[in-house]
Amino acid sequence: MTAINAVADLAIEGDIAVLTLNSPPVNALSAAVRSGILDGIALAIADSKVKGIVLICAGKTFIAGADITEFGKPPLGPSLADVQAAIEGSPKPVVAAIHGTALGGGLEVALVCHYRVAAKSAKCGLPEVNLGLLPGAGGTQRLPRIVGPAKALDMVTSGAHIGAAAAAEMGLFDVVTDDAALRADAIAFVRQVNAGQRPLRKVRDLNEKVEAARGKPELFADFRRANARRFRGFDAPEYNIRCIEAAVNLPFDEGMKVERKLFLELMNGTQSAAQRYYFFASRQVWNLPDVPADTPTIDVKKVGIVGAGTMGGGIAMNLLNAGVPVVIVETAQEALDRGVRTIRANYDNTASKGRITAADVDKRMALLTPSLDLGQLADADLVIEAVYENMDVKKDIFGKLDKLVKQGAILATNTSALDVNEIACATSRPEAVIGLHFFSPANVMKLLEVVRGDKTAKPVIRTSMELARKIGKIAALVGVCPGFVGNRMLAQRQREAQKLVLEGALPWDIDRVLYNFGFPMGPFAMSDLAGLDLGWIREKSSSATLREILCEMDRRGQKTGAGYYDYDGKRNAKPSPVVEQIIRDFAARQGKTSRVVSEQEILERCVYTMINEGAKILEEGKAIRASDIDVVWVNGYGWPVYRGGPMFYADTIGLDKVLAAMKNFEATLGADFKPARLLEDLVAQGRKFGDLK
Template sequence: MTAINPVTDLTIEGDVAVITLNSPPVNALSAPVRDGLYEGFKAAIANDAVKAIVLICDGRTFIAGADISEFGKERKGADLPAVQDMMENSPKPVVAAIHGTALGGGFEVALTAHYRVAVPSAKVGLPEVKLGLLPGAGGTQRLPRLVGPEVALNMVTSGDFVGAAAANKSGLVDELVDEGKLRDGAIAFARKLVAEGRPLKKVRDLQDKVEAARGKPAIFADFRKANARRFRGFEAPEANIKCIEAAVNLPFDEGMKAERDLFLGLVNGTQSAAQRYIFFAERQAAKIPDVPDSTPVLPIKKVGVIGAGTMGGGISMNFANVGIPVTIVEMQPAALERGLGVIRKNYENTAKKGRLRQEDVETRMGLLTGSLELEKLADCDLIIEAVYENMAIKKEVFAKLDAIAKPGAILASNTSYLDVNEIAAATKRPEWVIGTHFFSPANVMRLLEVVRGDKTSKEVIATLMQLSKKIGKVAVLVGVCHGFVGNRMLAQRQREANKLVLEGAMPWDVDRVLYDFGMPMGPFAMSDLAGLDIGWSKETSSSSTIREVLCEMDRRGQKNGKGFYDYDENRNAKPSAEVEKVILDFAAKKGINRRTISDEEIIERCIYPMINEGAKILEEGKAIRASDIDIVWINGYGWPVYHGGPMFYGDVIGADKVLAKMREFERTMGDDFKPSALLEKVAAEGKKLHQL
């Protein structure tokens, strides 16, 4: 065995050279890895005794992709294209031996080998689109030559992985070898190639599948049309499609140039920078400065949930999904029966779509136990209260839990706004109390705001953060304040949206601008979806807001076909003349002189105060870092990932420009726009908000 460099070895096994990479944790294509590959292939090709070459990786995976940390920095080491050229033009057959995941640049390296073998558990894929990129090392040009443009289009625009069996069937992998015997199997395959005199199969030279699609632009037009909604606002999917078009319509070298030009446009653009930032920010959110990884975590073997409504049911499903038994407590038998019925229906709908087996439905339902007695929660390790958002009710529940729950049980409140410290004070064990703000629907939404009370213990925090990951959530630790991070910032947008409608815009104007910005829907469409009458009471209604007036007119939202919008039988929305009259009459009654409001002002009024509020949240220490705020908004509110979250977007605009506009609005519209001291400091010092 010869050490090429610290991460690469070359072994000669008879007439086969084996190049082995070992660069933990995932053998990413860092400069040392590229150097090792280049020198390893150079040495193997120069050795007259070698008839074939195998590339394999130690550790848990094949090359899992590019080293993202190198993006935007001066490149060192061998160029990847130079490595690929040496592999592809080797006069000796090159076999890539794949285990774990061959992704992105790693899979592109494998595609430049003449042949590929894999163990059945391996996966391959080109997930660059998820970072706002495209495969920039020939992936878009070689892939359609192996599998055709239709399959290639799906792979590069979804970023989804392909299992080894499917890869073998489609021609991405030439042979499957037994688990645990990859090295021996790859060497045997290489010797078979030599013995049979098989040709050096250069993927770049394969033409049949791209020629068959040439002159058929409908392939691409139909694909764009079918996926228009999914790709809305994103630049990378269209760039990927153009690359596959180039593979079909251009010679290989010209296609490579098109791929390179499009790649450089993306990698130097704002969208990819935002998506790469979010990739790292999500991992950073799990790190709590004063709660080290060594903090003991508590075993959670049984969970209790109080409330079988929309939130309680969804929360319960998260735990049943990972095999943790749940006791669900309700006050009334009908409510409990209804809640369990909704859970079963959710699971059965998933099974109908083929994403769950029927036996799994029964297994998960078998983990759920309904009860009408709080005392049944006495043996639970974690109890999550999911009752109505009312402080008096929650304190009453926690006082009862304090007497029932076993010592060492974590008591959590699923609250959206309320003071977790006040809730904890209803118990004699505040160090065991924590907030868990799940987002609706709780079995679908990824975000979980974990709310740290003043006395919450570090062990409880560590347990919830780790447990969140187990149940598939992205957890962000936040401090106690009204609305925590997400809803506190949302309140800024809602206030301005309502004011804009009085001052001159219509609900559909505000919604259109925010939808075009990239949000899933605007604030008024969202209100209609949730129901305008949430928290509204006929007995106490005083016609003091447009929403109250609409509720008094029995305009409740989508549920009864009329809210801010009118809805047809398929719940398609259209602007309402009746609502327009309500708004005009209401504004006239308030003495408001309506004016024309530009799309630009709608963005500035709705988004800039959110950025400013985020700065206040950081100032007060209610979020650990700016990127945590962005993760909350990406995963909890549908903020477009290509804008990187409100704090990142603040830097795209420029903190100085946000500040100037806030000061202007403060002068003309009052204290709602008072700038954060931190925003002023960042602007003055020329720093970046998202790096705080």
């Protein structure tokens, strides 16, 4: 065996050279890996005894993609294009032996090999679109030549991972074999290629499938139309589509020029910068500076949930999905039965769509124990309170849990805004109390705000974060303050939206601006979806707000066919002249003079105020990093990932611009717009939120 460099070696087995890459954890295409491949191929070609080459990887995976830590840095070592040219131009057959995942640049390397042998468990894909990019090493030009343009369009715009069997059916893999036999079978396959004098097949020369699609622009038009909603706001899917069009309509080398041009446009654009930033932010959020990874954790074998309503049921499903037994407690049989029926119905609905099996449903439901007895939670390792937002009720429950539940257990509240420290004071063990703020619907939404109380013990924090990972959530550790991070910032937007409608902007004007910014919906459409009567009590209603007036008129949102909007039978919204008049009349009674409000003002008042509040949160130490705030907003509130998050967006447009707008609004509209001290300091220092450590 010959060591090529620190991450590659070459072994000669009879007449076959086996080039092995070993660059943990995922054999990413770093400068060292590229050099190892290039030098290894050259050595194998120069050895007259060698008749064929196998490219294989040690560890858990084949090349899993580019080394994105090199993005934006001066190039080192050979380019990926040089490596690919050496493989593709080899006079001896080169076979990729694939296990684990061949993703992005890894698949692009496999595509320049003459043949591909894969383990049964292997997966492949081109996920660059998720970083706001396109495959920039020939992936958009070679893939449609081997799988056809239609399948290539799906792969490059979804970033989906394709299993070995499906990849073989597409023609992407030539042989699929048992995982343990991959190396031996790849060597045998090269010998078969030589024995049969099979050609050194270059994917770039396979034109049959792209030529069949030439002159059929409807293929692309139909694909764009079918996916318009999914691609809304994103640049990368459209750029990927244009590259596949180039593969169909241009010679290979011309198509490569198009791919390179469009790749560089995306790489240098703000959307890819935002998506790459978010990629790292979503990993950094798990890093807790004062709670190290080796902090002891509590073994959570059984979880109790107090409350079988929408939140309690959704939280239970997360745990059941992960195989954790749950006891769910209610105070009334009817409420308990309703909660269990809803859980079962959700599972049955998922099974009807083929996402899980009937056996999966039965297995999960068997882990659920419904009860009316709080005492059944005595031996739980974690108890999550999920009742309605009332401090007295929550403190009463925690007082009872304190007397019932075993020592060493975690006592968690799902409150979305209340003071976790005050709740903890209802117990004799505040160190065991933590906030676990799930977002609704809890069985769907990815975000979990882990709310650290003043006395919460570090093992409780670490256990909560690890549990979040186990149940498939992305968790952000936050401090105690009204609304925590997400809802505290949302309150700023909601306040300004309500003020704006009294000044002359109509609900659909505000919703349109925020929708066009990239949110799934605006605040008024969101209110209609949730129900305007959430927390509203008719007996206490006094027509003091627009919401109260609408609820009193039975305009409670989509469920009643009318809210801020009017709805047809399919819940399609249209602006309501009735609501417009209600707003005009209410504003007049408030002494407000209607004026024309620009879209720019709507955007700045709804978004810049959130950024300013985020700065206050950082100032107070209620979030660890600016990027944690962005993770909260992308995962919990539909902030468009191609804008990175509110704090990244602020850095993108310039903190000086945000500060100037806040000062102007403060001067004309009052103290709600007082700039955060941190925002003023950063501007004075010429720094960004991203510079904070």
